Amino acid sequence: xxxxxxxxxxxxxxxxxxxxxxxxxxxxxxxxxxxxxxxxxxxxxxxxxxxxxxxxxxxxxxxxxxxxxxxxxxxxxxxxxxxxxxxxxxxxxxxxxxxxxxxxxxxxxxxxxxxxxxxxxxxxxxxxxxxxxxxxxxxxxxxxxxxxxxxxxxxxxxxxxxxxxxxxxxxxxxxxxxxxxxxxxxxxxxxxxxxxxxxxxxxxxxxxxxxxxxxxxxxxxxxxxxxxxxxxxxxxxxxxxxxxxxxxxxxxxxxxxxxxxx
Amino acid sequence: xxxxxxxxxxxxxxxxxxxxxxxxxxxxxxxxxxxxxxxxxxxxxxxxxxxxxxxxxxxxxxxxxxxxxxxxxxxxxxxxxxxxxxxxxxxxxxxxxxxxxxxxxxxxxxxxxxxxxxxxxxxxxxxxxxxxxxxxxxxxxxxxxxxxxxxxxxxxxxxxxxxxxxxxxxxxxxxxxxxxxxxxxxxxxxxxxxxxxxxxxxxxxxxxxxxxxxxxxxxxxxxxxxxxxxxxxxxxxxxxxxxxxxxxxxxxxxxxxxxxxxxxxxxxxxxxxxxxxxxxxxxxxxxxxxxxxxxxxxxxxxxxxxxxxxxxxxxxxxxxxxxxxxxxxx
Numbered sequence: 001x002x003x004x005x006x007x008x009x010x011x012x013x014x015x016x017x018x019x020x021x022x023x024x025x026x027x028x029x030x031x032x033x034x035x036x037x038x039x040x041x042x043x044x045x046x047x048x049x050x051x052x053x054x055x056x057x058x059x060x061x062x063x064x065x066x067x068x069x070x071x072x073x074x075x076x077x078x079x080x081x082x083x084x085x086x087x088x089x090x091x092x093x094x095x096x097x098x099x100x101x102x103x104x105x106x107x108x109x110x111x112x113x114x115x116x117x118x119x120x121x122x123x124x125x126x127x128x129x130x131x132x133x134x135x136x137x138x139x140x141x142x143x144x145x146x147x148x149x150x151x152x153x154x155x156x157x158x159x160x161x162x163x164x165x166x167x168x169x170x171x172x173x174x175x176x177x178x179x180x181x182x183x184x185x186x187x188x189x190x191x192x193x194x195x196x197x198x199x200x201x202x203x204x205x206x207x208x209x210x211x212x213x214x215x216x217x218x219x220x221x222x223x224x225x226x227x228x229x230x231x232x233x234x235x236x237x238x239x240x241x242x243x244x245x246x247x248x249x250x251x252x253x254x255x256x257x258x259x260x261x262x
Numbered sequence: 263x264x265x266x267x268x269x270x271x272x273x274x275x276x277x278x279x280x281x282x283x284x285x286x287x288x289x290x291x292x293x294x295x296x297x298x299x300x301x302x303x304x305x306x307x308x309x310x311x312x313x314x315x316x317x318x319x320x321x322x323x324x325x326x327x328x329x330x331x332x333x334x335x336x337x338x339x340x341x342x343x344x345x346x347x348x349x350x351x352x353x354x355x356x357x358x359x360x361x362x363x364x365x366x367x368x369x370x371x372x373x374x375x376x377x378x379x380x381x382x383x384x385x386x387x388x389x390x391x392x393x394x395x396x397x398x399x400x401x402x403x404x405x406x407x408x409x410x411x412x413x414x415x416x417x418x419x420x421x422x423x424x425x426x427x428x429x430x431x432x433x434x435x436x437x438x439x440x441x442x443x444x445x446x447x448x449x450x451x452x453x454x455x456x457x458x459x460x461x462x463x464x465x466x467x468x469x470x471x472x473x474x475x476x477x478x479x480x481x482x483x484x485x486x487x488x489x490x491x492x493x494x495x496x497x498x499x500x501x502x503x504x505x506x507x508x509x510x511x512x513x514x515x516x517x518x519x520x521x522x523x524x525x526x527x528x529x530x531x532x533x534x535x536x537x538x539x540x541x542x543x544x545x546x547x548x549x550x551x552x553x554x555x556x557x558x559x560x561x562x563x564x565x566x567x568x569x570x571x572x573x574x575x576x577x578x579x580x581x582x583x584x585x586x587x588x589x590x591x592x
Contacts, residue, residue: 006382009382010383090368093332093362093364094366094380094427095383097331098384099352099353099355099383
């Protein structure tokens with residue numbers, strides 16, 4: 001057990017160190033979603049009223065938790081993308097020949113990705129007052145916890161893909177086909193309430209919708225009414241979000257166990 | 263490194279219960295339809311430096327990946343230091359040091375950090391890790407660079423850090439994939455000296471893959487790999503002795519005609535390899551003189567030399583070492 005912690009810790013430390021030594025990654029992962037938020041929030045805010053939300057919640061505010069999840073998503077993708085190259089001709093070769101199980105490797109990677117995503121999500125959280133969201137201590141703690149759960153789930157999904165494919169080009173294609181749509185249909189971009197029936201169903205079977213809903217409710221802990229109509233009660237959403245994260249991790253570990261090293 | 267395994271005192275002195283480091287029997291491996299290894303069997307003795315020599319596509323890289331536990335065995339049986347490679351993979355890994363052809367260091371980490379990370383993966387921590395890092399850094403002469411990012415080091419230094427990393431957990435068996443690739447001759451020589459010291463001072467068994475004759479020349483024994491099969495296993499000197507005497511190579515406008523003429527006049531059987539007539543023969547210099555006098559108009563050029571490992575390869579397989587290499591197996 002001690003050895004597993006030491007092994008996963010080594011991979012975790014490596015992820016964190018690498019990150020801070022690549023300045024473009026630090027800025028890119030926060031700035032890109034920020035630009036998204038400012039431009040889309042301002043542009044759509046004038047002509048688009050999120051249905052099912054209280055009158056005082058404008059689009060910028062509605063979109064804000066969605067952008068937090070986007071920050072987490074981008075960071076998770078960055079953190080997993082190196083896995084593809086590392087496996088064939090890089091750092092992971094040595095890890096794969098070490099007496100460490102594939103599940104432990106994936107756990108260290110997921111933990112590293114989660115930490116990086118969480119740090120950047122917290123940086124983005126500083127902008128909450130700008131979005132018109134009033135945070136108290138409880139809301140901050142709860143939001144951070146939900147961000148960690150979501151980041152762990154998204155990193156794990158990234159790892160499922162990264163351990164399965166052979167090239168980084170493949171990764172981009174799959175990312176656009178799977179990860180971005182999952183995010184778009186999670187209630188991040190538009191609320192479930194106003195969507196047509198078939199789309200509502202898609203959103204209801206998307207586990208990220210519940211994680212998204214829990215995060216939204218966590219942000220508004222200080223002012224519950226402003227969160228709008230939730231997809232499910234907060235407790236249920238949290239349970240589904242945690243199950244989502246755990247399920248994604250188990251699948252990632254399984255994928256890694258069966259992936260060839262070549 | 264030219265001493266044969268039998269003459270190497272290390273091998274004889276290794277009075278441990280299992281004098282074999284690796285015992286492989288009937289390894290076959292295919293990538294889909296393509297067979298990379300075909301019924302390969304060999305035994306590697308403890309304390310020897312063993313080289314797998316062969317052209318690209320001959321199966322070296324596949325064999326390296328199997329022995330270093332990166333890919334699972336498809337068929338055959340391999341015992342590594344008394345452990346079954348397929349069934350006791352983790353136990354094998356603990357006693358195995360692996361040096362990859364492509365860098366496995368993280369360029370964004372320092373030498374120290376890379377080594378510490380590797381130590382942790384092997385469950386080594388605390389004071390013991392510190393001591394071991396200090397020891398391998400001293401041994402590889404990396405003391406003044408230990409806090410530098412690996413991406414700032416030269417190719418030769420990086421390879422030394424790779425070796426330091428592979429030695430950190432004190433493996434009994436070291437396996438290296440094309441260790442001299444990308445190194446200049448001086449760095450190559452120096453790196454190979456490190457391997458000799460490991461064998462002599464620590465009794466480490468060293469297995470390497472190579473397509474460099476010079477590097478193979480310095481091994482105790484060589485396994486010649488050709489098209490997924492082992493063509494021969496022996497010390498370099500013994501392999502060269504299998505070639506009859508000297509090597510005379512004759513280039514001619516129409517080699518087939520000249521080959522027949524030589525056969526008729528001197529009763530010497532040559533064979534045509536890659537557009538040239540090759541003749542293996544003792545006292546080759548006399549034949550050169552006779553041939554030039556007999557066929558001054560047919561011969562474009564003629565050369566003669568002592569057999570090299572490349573000649574051994576041609577002798578055993580009938581193929582040129584570099585010319586017929588199919589696409590890389592990666």
